[in-house]
Amino acid sequence: MKRVALVTLVVDDYDEAIRFYTEALGFRLAEDTPRPDGSRWVVVEPDTGGTGTGLLLARAKGGTQRDRVGDQTGGRVGFFLHTDDFARDHARMAAAGVTFLEEPRHEAYGSVVVFQDLYGNRWDLLQPASPDATDH
Numbered sequence: 001m002k003r004v005a006l007v008t009l010v011v012d013d014y015d016e017a018i019r020f021y022t023e024a025l026g027f028r029l030a031e032d033t034p035r036p037d038g039s040r041w042v043v044v045e046p047d048t049g050g051t052g053t054g055l056l057l058a059r060a061k062g063g064t065q066r067d068r069v070g071d072q073t074g075g076r077v078g079f080f081l082h083t084d085d086f087a088r089d090h091a092r093m094a095a096a097g098v099t100f101l102e103e104p105r106h107e108a109y110g111s112v113v114v115f116q117d118l119y120g121n122r123w124d125l126l127q128p129a130s131p132d133a134t135d136h
Contacts, residue, residue: 023096030045
């Protein structure tokens with residue numbers, strides 16, 4: 001079986017990114033290991049028991065990477081956070097100060113709302129209508 005294990009997300013600061021993903025989005029810190037070059041190997045993941053794709057939070061190095069922080073997909077929704085309880089997670093995230101870019105919508109494929117992370121990357125919070133209704 002193959003799966004995408006990690007996706008790199010370029011961030012300004014490890015600790016502020018860890019706080020956002022663990023406190024505002026409810027992810028768990030899976031790993032935070034110092035590296036010999038002064039960087040860190042930081043992985044956060046949705047609390048799914050290790051079955052989902054994790055985010056490697058990589059601190060930007062140099063101007064080119066710093067320019068990508070918050071706009072890694074050119075303004076498109078680039079990340080999709082599935083939930084089994086849309087109302088619960090939307091309310092928790094709103095209470096934690098997450099910025100939503102629209103009102104929640106109920107589409108044929110499920111309940112969805114676009115939000116942004118602490119740097120401005122766009123995400124969908126999505127509760128699929130059924131396990132097969134995830135394409136949109």
